[in-house]
Amino acid sequence: MMPVRRDVHPHLPPARISDWHERGRHVTHFINALSIFFPAGERFFMDSVRNYRDQVKDPELSRAIAGFIGQEAMHTREHILYNRLMENAGLPAAALDRAVWKLLDLLRKILPRSWQLAHTIALEHYTAMLAGGLLQDSRHMGSRSEAGYMQVWTWHALEETEHKAVAYDVWNTVMKPGPYRYFVRTFTMLSTTVTFWAMVFVFHIALVMADKDCRNKLPGFGSVMRFLWGSPGVLRKMIPEWLSYFRPGFHPWDDDNRAELARIAPLIAEIEDTARRAGASTRAPSLRSAA
Ligand SMILES: [Fe+2]
Ligand SMILES: [Fe+2]
Numbered sequence: 001m002m003p004v005r006r007d008v009h010p011h012l013p014p015a016r017i018s019d020w021h022e023r024g025r026h027v028t029h030f031i032n033a034l035s036i037f038f039p040a041g042e043r044f045f046m047d048s049v050r051n052y053r054d055q056v057k058d059p060e061l062s063r064a065i066a067g068f069i070g071q072e073a074m075h076t077r078e079h080i081l082y083n084r085l086m087e088n089a090g091l092p093a094a095a096l097d098r099a100v101w102k103l104l105d106l107l108r109k110i111l112p113r114s115w116q117l118a119h120t121i122a123l124e125h126y127t128a129m130l131a132g133g134l135l136q137d138s139r140h141m142g143s144r145s146e147a148g149y150m151q152v153w154t155w156h157a158l159e160e161t162e163h164k165a166v167a168y169d170v171w172n173t174v175m176k177p178g179p180y181r182y183f184v185r186t187f188t189m190l191s192t193t194v195t196f197w198a199m200v201f202v203f204h205i206a207l208v209m210a211d212k213d214c215r216n217k218l219p220g221f222g223s224v225m226r227f228l229w230g231s232p233g234v235l236r237k238m239i240p241e242w243l244s245y246f247r248p249g250f251h252p253w254d255d256d257n258r259a260e261l262a263r264i265a266p267l268i269a270e271i272e273d274t275a276r277r278a279g280a281s282t283r284a285p286s287l288r289s290a291a
Contacts, residue, residue, distance in 0.1 A: 001258060002063060003163035005070025008268060010078060010152035011275040017085040018211050020149035022142035026208060026220035027227050031153070032086060033203035034130075036093055037196075038079035040100040041123065042072040044108070048120040049167050051113045052174045061169055068166040071159045078152060091210050096203050103199075114175060118188040120167045125189070125245055126196065128164035128252055129238045131157035135260040139232040148278075151271045158264050165252040186246055193242075 013020075021028040046069050056062050086093035107116060134140040134157040141150045175181045204224070208214055228235045244250055 001162060001165065001253070002060075003067030003071050003159065003166065005067060005074060006155075006159070006264075006268065007074060008078070008155055008271055009275060010155060010271050011148040011278045012082060012085060012152060013146060013148060013278070014085050014088065016146045016149065017082075017089050018091070018213065020146035022144040023223055023227060024220070025211060025214045026224045029207040029211065029214075030200075030204050030224050030227070032082075032091075032093075033096075033200050033207055035079050035082050036086075036096045036203055037100055037199075039076050039083065039097060040104050042076045042079075044104045044116070045120045045124065045167065046072050047108070048113070048116040049170055052117065052170050055174045056170060058173070061166075061173065064163070064166045065170065068163040071163055075156055075159065078156075082152065086207070090212065091207050093207075096206060100199075115184060115188065117167065117171055117174075118184045119192060121171050121185065122189040122192040122245075123196070124160075124164060124167045125242075125252065126192070127160040128255075129241045130234070131160040131164075132241070132255065132257055132260075133232075133234055133237055135161065135257065135263070137232045137237075140234060147274050148271075151267065151274060154263075154267055155271065158261060158267065161257060162261055162264075168252050182248055189242075189245055 017032070019025045019028050021031060049065055049068065053062070053065055056065065083093040083097060107119065111119075134153060141153060171185070175184075208217055208220070214220065230236075241255060244254065
């Protein structure tokens with residue numbers, strides 16, 4: 001599997017940033033909370049892999065690393081724009097983004113490089129699980145949600161799937177097999193699980209509370225609980241794959257969902273079509289500069 005960098009510009013109508021999902025504002029803010037992690041998170045992933053680039057002698061894996069970095073850079077660019085729409089709508093996206101940068105800068109300082117890479121493969125497993133669910137079950141994005149937002153998440157999910165094994169293959173290449181490697185990999189999955197979801201929870205609440213047009217703030221969280229644990233059950237369905245990470249011989253492609261990647265070309269055509277229909281004024285000049 002060779003990841004390819006694609007220069008994609010999904011069109012995100014600013015007016016829909018807080019209610020683009022068909023299930024309403026609470027589910028929208030939950031998914032938007034995930035977007036806040038990407039600029040700092042994906043920079044951390046790229047750096048963790050770059051740290052070991054010189055030790056990779058396999059030319060195919062070296063090419064895959066280049067593709068992985070190229071894809072994450074494009075995702076970062078589009079999520080910076082996405083997050084800026086939240087900030088412009090009066091939501092505290094910039095402050096939350098700074099909190100993620102601070103945490104990851106701290107991890108860079110205090111953790112050895114191998115532990116940084118271990119965090120990356122754990123979080124890449126999370127993005128792969130979320131992406132796999134999104135691609136498998138159309139209810140995650142819905143059918144009546146705003147097109148551009150569905151497209152940015154579907155594009156991101158497809159590329160996360162395409163490169164899901166790259167950081168992991170680097171890990172297996174540079175770390176000596178044995179109990180220590182297994183311990184670091186699984187321990188960081190446990191610690192990441194606690195920290196990541198605690199932060200998502202806090203960010204989600206912060207976005208909902210800051211949204212002046214969001215009525216029924218407390219009862220609305222029920223819709224998110226149904227979305228995550230009931231139907232479609234985004235997190236509930238993730239449990240077997242989360243557990244599979246603890247198998248000593250785990251590999252991301254054990255779950256072979258590469259057939260989904262056939263959707264990339266038609267999706268990109270659709271993204272271009274949506275952007276064209278929206279016209280040249282889809283992006284404010286101030287947003288262009290962020291790219
Ligand atoms: Fe990404
Ligand atoms: Fe990724």
